[in-house]
Amino acid sequence: SEIEEIFSTDLVPGDVMVIPLNGTIMPCDAVLINGTCIVNESMLTGKLNDCMNMCSFSPSLFCLFCGVGELVKAIVVRTGFSTSKGQLVRSILYPKPTDFKLYRDAYLFLLCLVAVAGVGFIYTIINSILNEVEVGVIIIESLDIITITVPPALPAAMTAGIVYAQRRLKKIGIFCISPQRINICGQLNLVCFDKTGTLTEDGLDLWGIQRVENARFLSPEENVCNEMLVKSQFVACLATCHSLTKIEGVLSGDPLDLKMFEAIGWILEEATEEETALHNRIMPTVVRPPKQLLPESTPAGNQEMELFELPVSEECLLIGIVRQFPFSSALQRMSVVARVLGDKKMDAYMKGAPEVIASLCKPETVPVDFQNVLEDFTKQGFRVIALAHRKLESKLTWHKVQNISRDAIENNMDFMGLIIMQNKLKQETPAVLEDLHKANIRTVMVTGDNMLTAVSVARDCGMILPQDKVIIAEALPPKDGKVAKINWHYADSLTQCGHPSAIASEAIPVKLVHDSLEDLQMTRYHFAMNGKSFSVILEHFQDLVPKLMLHGTVFARMAPDQKTQLIEALQNVDYFVGMCGDGANDCGALKRAHGGISLSELEASVASPFTSKTPSISCVPNLIREGRAALITSFCVCELALFSIVTYSLDHFIISILISNMLVLFFSDFHNCAFYSLV
Numbered sequence: 001s002e003i004e005e006i007f008s009t010d011l012v013p014g015d016v017m018v019i020p021l022n023g024t025i026m027p028c029d030a031v032l033i034n035g036t037c038i039v040n041e042s043m044l045t046g047k048l049n050d051c052m053n054m055c056s057f058s059p060s061l062f063c064l065f066c067g068v069g070e071l072v073k074a075i076v077v078r079t080g081f082s083t084s085k086g087q088l089v090r091s092i093l094y095p096k097p098t099d100f101k102l103y104r105d106a107y108l109f110l111l112c113l114v115a116v117a118g119v120g121f122i123y124t125i126i127n128s129i130l131n132e133v134e135v136g137v138i139i140i141e142s143l144d145i146i147t148i149t150v151p152p153a154l155p156a157a158m159t160a161g162i163v164y165a166q167r168r169l170k171k172i173g174i175f176c177i178s179p180q181r182i183n184i185c186g187q188l189n190l191v192c193f194d195k196t197g198t199l200t201e202d203g204l205d206l207w208g209i210q211r212v213e214n215a216r217f218l219s220p221e222e223n224v225c226n227e228m229l230v231k232s233q234f235v236a237c238l239a240t241c242h243s244l245t246k247i248e249g250v251l252s253g254d255p256l257d258l259k260m261f262e263a264i265g266w267i268l269e270e271a272t273e274e275e276t277a278l279h280n281r282i283m284p285t286v287v288r289p290p291k292q293l294l295p296e297s298t299p300a301g302n303q304e305m306e307l308f309e310l311p312v313s314e315e316c317l318l319i320g321i322v323r324q325f326p327f328s329s330a331l332q333r334m335s336v337v338a339r340v341l342g343d344k345k346m347d348a349y350m351k352g353a354p355e356v357i358a359s360l361c362k363p364e365t366v367p368v369d370f371q372n373v374l375e376d377f378t379k380q381g382f383r384v385i386a387l388a389h390r391k392l393e394s395k396l397t398w399h400k401v402q403n404i405s406r407d408a409i410e411n412n413m414d415f416m417g418l419i420i421m422q423n424k425l426k427q428e429t430p431a432v433l434e435d436l437h438k439a440n441i442r443t444v445m446v447t448g449d450n451m452l453t454a455v456s457v458a459r460d461c462g463m464i465l466p467q468d469k470v471i472i473a474e475a476l477p478p479k480d481g482k483v484a485k486i487n488w489h490y491a492d493s494l495t496q497c498g499h500p501s502a503i504a505s506e507a508i509p510v511k512l513v514h515d516s517l518e519d520l521q522m523t524r525y526h527f528a529m530n531g532k533s534f535s536v537i538l539e540h541f542q543d544l545v546p547k548l549m550l551h552g553t554v555f556a557r558m559a560p561d562q563k564t565q566l567i568e569a570l571q572n573v574d575y576f577v578g579m580c581g582d583g584a585n586d587c588g589a590l591k592r593a594h595g596g597i598s599l600s601e602l603e604a605s606v607a608s609p610f611t612s613k614t615p616s617i618s619c620v621p622n623l624i625r626e627g628r629a630a631l632i633t634s635f636c637v638c639e640l641a642l643f644s645i646v647t648y649s650l651d652h653f654i655i656s657i658l659i660s661n662m663l664v665l666f667f668s669d670f671h672n673c674a675f676y677s678l679v
Contacts, residue, residue, distance in 0.1 A: 161633030173613035185627030194446035357386035381456035388413035475536035
């Protein structure tokens with residue numbers, strides 16, 4: 001078949017496209033037919049430089065890279081606004097209109113003034129005619145009544161307050177593309193925060209490792225890059241069990257894999273296209289430690305080399321990655337088959353969720369206190385990854401390994417220990433959240449991260465107080481004729497591998513009706529749920545949505561559209577919602593919120609009304625403070641219109657009694673609207 005080059009606008013579902021060797025920007029959603037590639041999906045997940053192996057769908061408009069060998073082909077399945085990226089762009093371009101009671105009442109106030117002016121206009125004309133006043137004088141006096149009642153400078157005065165607020169925001173590094181939103185920010189009583197890059201630093205740092213020997217945990221170790229561990233199976237697993245690759249000479253891949261590989265200080269080498277063509281076979285990726293970690297290297301000896309081995313000129317430890325089983329979110333693990341140069345037997349290495357890895361290991365190799373150690377790390381907010389290893393049978397050759405199933409490899413493993421990763425809170429986060437709580441402004445976390453990690457970070461930053469209880473709502477969709485249901489359990493009883501004890505719905509000690517905002521602040525229970533449960537509750541438990549919105553504090557594993565739905569659900573229970581995020585996956589929520597604040601000058605700033613020059617949530621109190629100042633200015637300007645009414649009423653005493661009663665009722669309602677969050 002011939003390859004034809006066409007414009008991306010001419011692509012239609014069903015077309016087969018070739019992914020170039022040096023990568024491309026995907027203009028569509030496509031299914032990979034053959035080969036493997038790496039996709040940068042940061043626009044959808046919000047995790048910068050987040051790359052993964054793709055074998056099915058690829059998000060649209062992202063860089064795809066393929067390996068050495070045959071052409072990598074994909075079939076187009078969606079284009080335009082139907083793609084994943086297109087749906088995100090559409091939510092930014094065409095958001096649901098935000099209804100703000102202040103502006104609605106302001107227009108109503110102006111209409112009232114116009115009606116009053118109309119009554120005065122008619123009264124003046126009739127009264128002047130009865131008194132036989134000249135026509136010219138009648139016209140001047142009648143029009144004068146209108147200008148007195150409806151001050152022409154009123155809109156300009158209100159705009160001036162907003163302009164000065166915008167200037168003050170600019171001085172503190174907050175830029176605004178929608179000035180009318182400044183007034184709205186003065187009423188915010190709930191702020192949603194993204195986690196990674198907003199409340200916490202970008203990415204994860206390696207906190208340390210905890211190895212296992214003779215089914216017992218050793219003391220935690222901070223430094224993995226040392227001579228004592230360089231030849232251990234633990235470090236070999238870190239060096240090989242990943243999906244990293246070199247793109248234009250730069251090591252690229254999942255940020256988590258990248259951190260772990262950099263921690264051991266090893267070197268990754270890939271065969272070039274010329275080397276592969278020369279040997280007429282696919283050459284494996286190899287990893288080796290730097291020379292300084294191997295002071296006494298010994299040659300591998302004259303061993304018969306198989307197809308996957310690379311000719312080596314240096315006398316050092318060299319490991320070739322023979323087969324990769326990519327990470328699967330459903331399986332929660334990945335594994336590789338590797339071989340040390342000169343060794344007849346291959347090794348299988350596996351890493352993933354601790355509970356999953358432990359279940360695939362020999363029971364006698366898993367420490368008896370595994371559950372307690374894991375739970376301790378998890379409650380402290382650490383992300384924990386387990387490692388396992390086993391020697392494969394010598395009969396497994398390179399050809400057999402290429403065709404073997406992952407189930408045949410991922411079993412009967414030896415448990416090797418844990419890797420502990422840390423996502424540090426930003427220094428200013430706890431203080432800012434405390435200020436918001438003192439101002440009776442509720443805070444909510446909405447993130448794409450793991451549930452337990454999100455709950456732990458919420459506790460660390462003060463979003464959830466130490467004495468507060470967290471109830472996790474796990475909603476299950478209808479299946480096999482069974483109706484949808486919700487399981488409730490306390491987060492404290494949920495370990496990553498345990499089966500938490502359920503609690504009955506009637507036993508949940510949460511008031512479902514609140515008489516005041518202060519009553520809500522005293523509630524010591526918080527709901528937490530993931531994106532799947534949130535979608536099920538929206539679809540099958542509509543009556544519970546308002547109640548969960550009043551107490552929901554942590555929303556984990558949320559997709560971009562689910563974040564937008566959450567903002568709408570909170571607005572439906574009469575919250576004035578702010579949203580603070582830094583990723584492209586926050587764009588829809590930033591646009592939909594009453595006040596969206598982007599901490600990034602990239603994609604998120606396009607959709608967000610406000611962008612902070614400094615990537616810190618300290619901009620949130622500053623924005624609310626300026627919003628309240630602008631709001632009180634606008635309100636005072638409206639009150640100045642009363643002077644015009646007084647002037648008008650001096651000449652129309654009878655009408656003034658009716659008008660004053662009407663204005664008293666109106667302004668009392670207007671005052672409650674404008675200053676509900678300021679009292």
